[in-house]
Amino acid sequence: MSTEPxxxxxxxxxxxxxxxxxxxxxxxxxxxxxxxxxxxxDESREGAGAGTTGAQTAAGEASSEVSAxxxxxxxxxxxxxxxxxxxxxxxxxxxxxTKLSGTAADLLAAVRAVESxxxxxxxxxxxPEPAPRRPAPAPVRxxxxxxxxxxxxxxxxxxxxxxRVLAEGGAPEALAPQVAAALGxxxxxxxxxxxxxxxxxxxxxxEQADGFARALLGAACAPDDERRGRATTVWLLxxxxxxxxxxxxxxxxxxALTQRAVPDADAAVQGxxxxxxxxVFQDALEEPGAPAPREEDGEEERPVRVLVGLxxxxxxxxxxxxxxxxxxxSPPKEAAEPWEAVVAGTxxxxxxLARAVAGHGLVLHTGGEAxxxxxxALLGAAxxxxxxxxxxxxxxxxxxxxxxPPRETGDSLPVGTVAGVLSGAEGPGRDADGALDVDLLIVLxxxxxxxxxxxxxxxxxxxxxxxxxxxxxxxxxxxxxGRVFADLLAARACPxxxxxxxxxxxxxxxxxxxxxxxxxxxxxxxxxxVIVPVRDAGEAVHRTVQLVADSVPRAxxxxxEQTVVITPGHGGAAGTRALNSALKERLNxxxxxxxxxxxxxxxxxxxxxxxxxxxRVVNADADGLxxxxxxxxxxxxxxxxxxxVRHGWALTAHQAVGGRWPAAVVVLPGDAAQTxxxxxxxxxxxxxxxxxxxxxxxxQALPQAVAETSAKPRTTRLQALLRTQVxxxx
Numbered sequence: 001m002s003t004e005p006x007x008x009x010x011x012x013x014x015x016x017x018x019x020x021x022x023x024x025x026x027x028x029x030x031x032x033x034x035x036x037x038x039x040x041x042d043e044s045r046e047g048a049g050a051g052t053t054g055a056q057t058a059a060g061e062a063s064s065e066v067s068a069x070x071x072x073x074x075x076x077x078x079x080x081x082x083x084x085x086x087x088x089x090x091x092x093x094x095x096x097x098t099k100l101s102g103t104a105a106d107l108l109a110a111v112r113a114v115e116s117x118x119x120x121x122x123x124x125x126x127x128p129e130p131a132p133r134r135p136a137p138a139p140v141r142x143x144x145x146x147x148x149x150x151x152x153x154x155x156x157x158x159x160x161x162x163x164r165v166l167a168e169g170g171a172p173e174a175l176a177p178q179v180a181a182a183l184g185x186x187x188x189x190x191x192x193x194x195x196x197x198x199x200x201x202x203x204x205x206x207e208q209a210d211g212f213a214r215a216l217l218g219a220a221c222a223p224d225d226e227r228r229g230r231a232t233t234v235w236l237l238x239x240x241x242x243x244x245x246x247x248x249x250x251x252x253x254x255x256a257l258t259q260r261a262v263p264d265a266d267a268a269v270q271g272x273x274x275x276x277x278x279x280v281f282q283d284a285l286e287e288p289g290a291p292a293p294r295e296e297d298g299e300e301e302r303p304v305r306v307l308v309g310l311x312x313x314x315x316x317x318x319x320x321x322x323x324x325x326x327x328x329x330s331p332p333k334e335a336a337e338p339w340e341a342v343v344a345g346t347x348x349x350x351x352x353l354a355r356a357v358a359g360h361g362l363v364l365h366t367g368g369e370a371x372x373x374x375x376x377a378l379l380g381a382a383x384x385x386x387x388x389x390x391x392x393x394x395x396x397x398x399x400x401x402x403x404x405p406p407r408e409t410g411d412s413l414p415v416g417t418v419a420g421v422l423s424g425a426e427g428p429g430r431d432a433d434g435a436l437d438v439d440l441l442i443v444l445x446x447x448x449x450x451x452x453x454x455x456x457x458x459x460x461x462x463x464x465x466x467x468x469x470x471x472x473x474x475x476x477x478x479x480x481x482g483r484v485f486a487d488l489l490a491a492r493a494c495p496x497x498x499x500x501x502x503x504x505x506x507x508x509x510x511x512x513x514x515x516x517x518x519x520x521x522x523x524x525x526x527x528x529x530v531i532v533p534v535r536d537a538g539e540a541v542h543r544t545v546q547l548v549a550d551s552v553p554r555a556x557x558x559x560x561e562q563t564v565v566i567t568p569g570h571g572g573a574a575g576t577r578a579l580n581s582a583l584k585e586r587l588n589x590x591x592x593x594x595x596x597x598x599x600x601x602x603x604x605x606x607x608x609x610x611x612x613x614x615x616r617v618v619n620a621d622a623d624g625l626x627x628x629x630x631x632x633x634x635x636x637x638x639x640x641x642x643x644x645v646r647h648g649w650a651l652t653a654h655q656a657v658g659g660r661w662p663a664a665v666v667v668l669p670g671d672a673a674q675t676x677x678x679x680x681x682x683x684x685x686x687x688x689x690x691x692x693x694x695x696x697x698x699x700q701a702l703p704q705a706v707a708e709t710s711a712k713p714r715t716t717r718l719q720a721l722l723r724t725q726v727x728x729x730x
Contacts, residue, residue: 154180154187161188169215171208175201192216196231206232206260223261229268232260234277237310241481244714246317246451247281247309252715269308279314281307283720307717313451313481317717320455320484325725327361327458327467328494338385345381349499350374354381356495357440357466364446364488365470367499368512369660369686374499375442375470376402379413387439390428391415392457394445395658396613396630402444418449419611422456435462445658446471450480450610451718474515476657476683477711479610486711487718493726511686517678519703527555528690534697537573537669541582544574547665547693548649549586556691558663560587561602565650566684567667568676574669580647587649594620595641604648604655605629605636612655614648653684664688665695673701677709 154177163176165188175198180187182200191197195213198204209231214221222228236256240248250269257265272278285303339358346354349367353374356363365375375391382389393399396417403412420426421436429437441461443449446469449457461467469485477483489496502508506524513520522529532547534540548560565583570576584590590598594617597603601617605627615629624637625645636644650667664687668676676698685692696702 155185158185158187162191164188165191165216169195169212171198171212178202194227194231195221196225196228199231199235206235224263226267226271229257229262229264230272230275230277232257232262233268233272234310236260237278237308240715241310241313244477244481244483244712246313246481246714246716246718247307248715250280250306250308253308273308276311278308279311281309281314281717283307283717307715309717314717316452316455317482318721320451320458321718321721321725323455323458323461324362324488324493324722327461327465328726330361330463338382338387341385342378342381342387345384346377348374349497349501350377350381353378353468353497356497357468360495361464361466362494363466363468364485364494364496365468365499366473366489366496367470367501368472368503368508368515370501370503370508371472371499372402372444372470373501375444375468376404376413378468379415379440379442382440383414388428388437389414389440389442390436390438391442391444392418392421392427393658394418394448397659398445401660418443418453418457419608421460422453430460431462433462434460436460436465438462438465440466440468442468442470444470446485447473447475447483448478448658449482449484450478451482451484451716452480453478454482454484472686474679474682475686476654476679477714479654481714482716482718483714484718487716488722491719491722491726493722493728507685507688507690507692510692511682514678514682514685514706517707519681519706528692530691530693532693532695534695535670536697537578537671540574540667540669540695540697541578543695544579544650544665544667545582545586547695548583552663552665552691552693556663558691560649562661563663563665564656564659564661564687565665565667566653566656566687567650567669568672568680569652572669572671574667574671576646576650576652579650579667583649584647594625595638595645597625597641597645597647602648603627604646604651605634606644606646607634612651614651614659653680653687656687657683660687660689662689663691663693665693667695668698668702669695670697670699673698676701676705677711678706679711681706 158180159176162180162183163173166173166176166179178201179191179198183190183197195216196209198209198212199206210221210228213225213228233253236253237248253269254265257268262268269278273280282304283306285305336358339354343351343354343358349371350373353363353365357378365371367374379389379391391402391413393402393415394417399415399417403415414428416426424430427436431437438461441457443457448471449469458467469488471485473486473489477486488494503512506522506526506528510520510522510529513522524530532543534543544565548563548565552558552563553560565579567575567579572578584601588598588600588602590601592598597617597620599617599619603615603617604612605615606612613629615627615634618626618628618633620626624635625641627634627636627645664684666684681702685694
């Protein structure tokens, strides 16, 4: 690894501001709810998650009246109804607020900070463990094709009534549309009856809801109010979901409630369960090396753990396990001939993958960037053999890389995005039952599948179809709750094909070493890897701008628009906000005529919580901010710009996952030392195709993180659920 800087060698004393925690659930720093740092929750709810909007690309010409983002949100809500057999949760647009002061201003600022990604919900839980649980319910039928209908806005009369209640309790009136959308008809009465329902609004914290309740209830407000206990329990479960957990162990939940000054934590949990706001599970523990179960009174006694989770994630995880079990246990429907042709049409690792898929309904495939050629070869061979095959990726950039240039037949490989297929804007179409019209579905970037997206996707497969989940297990996990790919790999319920195709060159060698916990010195004769040492955050910002604007274009030949900057968090003196401000001033200065944006600005657009698609500003008018994202036009209404659009020269690693750029500048200021982990470094460094510059201010914290800090555990139930579905899982 070259240590010659592309810019200069001056350094200065290291006195950075404390950064906000990184953008991923894995790097969430603790079980202390009081930390107001940027963490994984940034990516799972902000206007800048990790992911993409395929809905705009494949159906750009058909979505002028209703935006693709709205259509996608509506589609996912309808499909979740079918999976959960419950009504969908309504989400309304978040309006810009008016000028406020005092407590109301603080509360509105907190809400906006979370919604825009500037601050997360406080990290609540440290490190629960993976898996377990009981038999899944009966299978749920495949979702029907979804209509591109925009979510309905709250009735103006309801919003006005809620506004009056908020004003009475000293809360910002600008939150009224969100509260009305969350609580539905009669929201004002519900809020007056139970002021702690304010906790259902993103960004509101228990202490703020307590203040609102005191203002409304007066002397009747008490810490032991059962309404407070229930609302706080649900809030804690939501915070856990933002950190990646699909459920929590009961002791962890009661401990967190005690931290929140709930006098009787057990009663609060019981009340929440009695009201149906959460579900409880008792899962058998079957850990390797555990002692054999004891027998008492002739009955076998097995160790168990008690878990509590929100209904939406519990039902999604059960539905996913049921559908995956059906894939594993059901014999494939096609005759052998087409698959013999598929195997014959591939070679090397692709042939190994084809042979596994020929005889199994579910196959896992692992490997780095170069290994994507193997599922691509399988897709092409399956299409050539007359099979209905389709592939989906996490991002439009991943779709572009997999589809490749037009083939000899004049077309590219049929590839979409997960979001596009789920919304109905992309994909192979659906049959009369609502199932995808495929014999083979290949899912790339599988580690990015959260439990709800995975459940909807697998539920969409017809009987007899085959599914390949392919991805790099070393990258960051999904922004949403669950660790689907990691749980499936650990369960060993189906064939696993590990690619032997290494990523080439010095960058491939560096990233491969990081994946196994080694930060190696790599020979980079073509300046593929350059280290730029810095000693403070101000210098880190200066060097980063210099690299993007001058050094990389001059020495490597990569223009600024093809270089991405990646930093651990949004806040701090060298977070995305500070870096984007400096890069805009250098690369596209302007007055920010529309909400801080000018034509030509690079942006990160979040059409839905947890997903980001890069793009650029085209112009703005009365309709809103006009963007170009993944080659498709997008119009963001004026009231949603603050929530959904951020400058995008600099991204977090979770925002960048799924994409690749010719050059990447990874910024590691000294105040980021405690937030680094091996998956974060692996993901950030792996975004570079030709050149990587590391603005290095963390000294020995970088090799230490690579060697010692792995992904933070998530509490999930998928492995245990699979054990009830697939006898060989374990």
